[in-house]
């Protein structure tokens with residue numbers, strides 16, 4: 126099988142394509158409890174870009190296929206009932222540590238980590254199902270559990286951000302979406318966002334303060350971090366919480382990835398907490414994940430929720446497509462597609 130292996134490159138400026146190598150490997154055999162998936166499509170997320178640079182929460186497995194999430198058909202199963210029942214089905218799958226990822230023609234994984242996908246959902250959408258949609262709903266559920274009427278979210282033109290806008294409507298939660306460029310504001314208004322603010326506008330902080338107070342919003346969904354966490358919390362009502370789930374602002378001169386508003390935390394009860402899908406899924410357990418996935422798959426199948434896609438490429442062309450995605454993330458995901466059969 127053909128595989129896009131992760132290779133070590135110590136140049137911090139090197140593009141993602143310089144960290145990948147197309148190689149041939151033997152197709153693995155599933156052991157007990159495992160399944161072999163013939164990959165149909167895979168996607169690239171910001172976490173893949175960080176992982177390839179060695180800047181993600183887990184150390185990179187060099188010499189193994191990269192790629193965090195994708196979808197395909199289960200073509201073989203080792204001993205065990207779960208895998209046996211998945212044979213012939215389309216599943217969404219994610220890479221686990223210490224083995225090949227999903228940027229490969231075949232992917233070996235534990236049967237119990239696969240999520241069966243409704244036939245009405247195309248493979249390329251299924252390939253984006255496990256990470257962002259489950260996260261977007263998880264963030265909103267956490268905001269609700271914290272007692273906030275709605276959310277402020279930054280980097281709102283991201284796929285997570287667009288899903289938050291759609292999902293929050295079904296939960297009647299108001300959303301203030303924050304973006305860094307004017308054209309992103311137009312994009313979000315076009316998909317039905319009610320409130321969109323641009324960080325570079327001179328009146329940004331005043332507008333945010335007034336709107337957050339009026340809508341009684343006490344949760345920030347923060348994918349940017351850096352100085353944005355403190356800046357936004359300072360504009361929010363007392364006892365607000367920032368849920369930090371990304372560090373898109375990552376800069377060489379910011380070794381910790383963020384800052385917090387110390388005075389506001391002491392005197393106004395502001396709080397900062399983290400969110401990681403892996404921890405959330407472990408907390409949810411299989412039944413909780415299925416419950417969340419049922420709602421999301423219904424919306425995907427009906428076309429009410431979907432991932433925007435900027436390109437479709439073969440394994441050979443995928444490294445260049447990833448480099449393009451890294452420079453144009455709001456344009457949608459770069460999808461790796463495989464020949465069928």
Ligand SMILES: NC(=O)c1ccc[n+]([C@@H]2O[C@H](COP(=O)([O-])OP(=O)(O)OC[C@H]3O[C@@H](n4cnc5c(N)ncnc54)[C@H](OP(=O)(O)O)[C@@H]3O)[C@@H](O)[C@H]2O)c1
Pocket residue numbers: 170171172256257260279280281282283284285286305306348349370371372373374375400401402403452453454455456457
């Ligand atoms: N914690 C978790 O478990 C978890 C799970 C899923 C996703 N995430 C995180 O969620 C975030 C969004 O992921 P995604 O796949 O939805 O992203 P995406 O669709 O690839 O889009 C990324 C977005 O971030 C914007 N952006 C990049 N750098 C920025 C900065 N410094 N300031 C403001 N905006 C910036 C981009 O805008 P431009 O076009 O202007 O660059 C783009 O709109 C990422 O940080 C990802 O790591 C976390």
